[in-house]
Amino acid sequence: MTKIVSMGVHILDVLGRYVSEIPPGQGISLIDEIRITAAGTSAGTSVDMAKLGCDVTAVGALGNDEMGNILVGILNRYGVKTQYLVRKDGVQTSGSILPIRPNGERPALHVMGANAVFSFEDVPHDAIADADFVHIGGFYLMPKFDGPDTVKALKLAKESGAITTMDILGVKQENMAEKILPCMPYLDYFMPNLEEAGMITGLSDPEEMCQFFLKAGAQNVVLKMGERGSLILGADGKRIRMPAFQVKLVDTTGCGDAWSAGFVAGLSRGMSVTDAAQLGSACGSLVASGLGSDAGIVDFESTIKFIGTTPTLPLGD
Numbered sequence: 001m002t003k004i005v006s007m008g009v010h011i012l013d014v015l016g017r018y019v020s021e022i023p024p025g026q027g028i029s030l031i032d033e034i035r036i037t038a039a040g041t042s043a044g045t046s047v048d049m050a051k052l053g054c055d056v057t058a059v060g061a062l063g064n065d066e067m068g069n070i071l072v073g074i075l076n077r078y079g080v081k082t083q084y085l086v087r088k089d090g091v092q093t094s095g096s097i098l099p100i101r102p103n104g105e106r107p108a109l110h111v112m113g114a115n116a117v118f119s120f121e122d123v124p125h126d127a128i129a130d131a132d133f134v135h136i137g138g139f140y141l142m143p144k145f146d147g148p149d150t151v152k153a154l155k156l157a158k159e160s161g162a163i164t165t166m167d168i169l170g171v172k173q174e175n176m177a178e179k180i181l182p183c184m185p186y187l188d189y190f191m192p193n194l195e196e197a198g199m200i201t202g203l204s205d206p207e208e209m210c211q212f213f214l215k216a217g218a219q220n221v222v223l224k225m226g227e228r229g230s231l232i233l234g235a236d237g238k239r240i241r242m243p244a245f246q247v248k249l250v251d252t253t254g255c256g257d258a259w260s261a262g263f264v265a266g267l268s269r270g271m272s273v274t275d276a277a278q279l280g281s282a283c284g285s286l287v288a289s290g291l292g293s294d295a296g297i298v299d300f301e302s303t304i305k306f307i308g309t310t311p312t313l314p315l316g317d
Contacts, residue, residue, distance in 0.1 A: 002268040004049060005131040005162075007059035007123070007153065008042035008145075009115050009138025009169060010085070012071045012095045015106075015253060017291050019099035035291050037254075038074040039096065040115075041137025041167040044254045044294065048261030048283060050078040052300045054268055057081040057127055061118035067093035068114075078294075084124045088114045100291065104249040115142050120149035128153070129160045135264055137257070139168040139180060147179050154186035163267065165189040167260045170196030177201065185217030191263070193224040193256050206231050222263065222277070224256050224284070229315050232277055242277040243312035245285035251295070252288055258297065259284035265300070282307045 016034045023029050038047050046056045058080050062068035064087045071093060072082050094113035098106045115138065128134060134157035139146055145153075150166075157164050164187050168180070177200050184190065190213050192200070197209040210221040210233040220238070223231045232240040262283030266276025282303050286296030297303060 001055045002132045003130060004054050004056050004133040004135060004264065004268060005059055005127055006042050006046040006049065006056055006135045006137065008118075008136050009040035009141050010038070010043040010058070010060040010062060010071060010094060011040035011110075011115070012067045012093055013037045013039035013098055013253065014095070015098040015100055015251070015291055017100035017251060018102045020102060022099070033291055036070065036074075037294055038071055039254060039257075040094070041169055041257050041260070042135070043071065043075065044257040045135060045137055045167070045261045045264075046075060046080045047078050047294045048258045048287075048297050049265050050080045051294070051297045052262065052265040052283075052303065054265050057084060057131070059084045059122070059124060059127065061086050061088050061114040061122055063087065063091050063093040063114045064089050065092050067095055084127050086118075086122045088117055091117055098253055100251045100253070104252050104288070106251060106253045112141065117144055118142050119144040120152045123153050123156070125156065128156050128162065131157070131160070131162045133264055133268055134162045134164050135260070136164075136166045137168075137260070139166060139183070140171050140173065140176070141169040147182070151182050151186065154183055158186050163188045165191060165260070165264055167191045167256065168196055170199050172199055181216045184213055187218045189220045189222055189263070190218040191222040191224065191260050194226070194228075197223055207233070220273070224259050226252075226255070227313055229313070230259070230277060230281060232273065234273075238273065240274050240277055241315055242274070242281050243315050244281055245306070246311045246313050247285050247289040249288050251291050253291075254294070255284040255288050258287040262303070278307060279303065282310075285310075
């Protein structure tokens with residue numbers, strides 16, 4: 001079976017729905033549901049890939065705390081290999097509190113935690129050497145790893161013959177393009193969303209955004225645009241537009257992570273880029289139909305059935 005390493009941000013999410021307002025003082029509001037999930041552009045993606053039948057190894061940093069134990073337990077339950085998750089003293093496991101609004105929006109209260117101290121020193125060279133795919137998730141939310149350390153990890157993956165993919169967490173900051181562009185020559189697939197790509201490039205046109213990253217050396221750019229679907233441009237001239245699927249929106253948490261999971265899982269199964277993008281779109285849409293970053297996705301077979309039975313939304317060109 002194809003081996004995937006998923007490296008980067010690991011977050012324990014606590015989600016509640018629906019939250020129209022925060023009660024004043026010490027007031028209490030009754031809500032419908034509370035969930036705890038493994039989340040982030042590495043951990044959440046790992047869970048979704050494992051659900052799709054992939055052999056996934058997690059690489060990242062957690063605190064030596066109960067939150068870390070819970071996160072490892074969730075990953076193990078879905079079959080994600082966790083032996084390369086390093087436990088850091090003196091820092092807590094990263095976590096978020098997400099009050100989900102009735103329209104599916106998700107403001108976040110976030111602790112960066114152990115993700116802030118993850119570095120190239122924590123990268124297991126043997127796992128990278130054994131991987132067919134190396135996915136990095138969470139650039140811009142790992143201050144020690146973002147930049148030169150990420151380039152080192154990508155170079156190591158390419159030297160080992162792996163296909164490289166990267167998703168980001170677009171926390172607005174200074175010099176965003178300067179930090180990430182050195183990664184592009186080592187990326188087979190760069191997968192930001194529309195808002196993130198806009199922050200980095202200062203552009204508003206999706207095609208121009210993709211061309212910006214292609215000119216910096218990326219082989220392919222996958223631009224995720226929510227209900228408008230996705231756009232893929234390749235250095236070889238490929239252009240693919242993929243619609244999103246029509247679902248009842250519950251929560252947008254983890255939709256982009258799930259899209260990435262489906263796409264990488266599809267490529268790892270030998271699918272064409274178009275078919276892998278369709279699988280990614282299905283996974284992103286399924287996650288939007290439930291609460292949390294792993295909602296909606298059951299397994300590969302049911303996801304393929306969903307593709308065959310669910311209408312798509314109009315392309316938002």
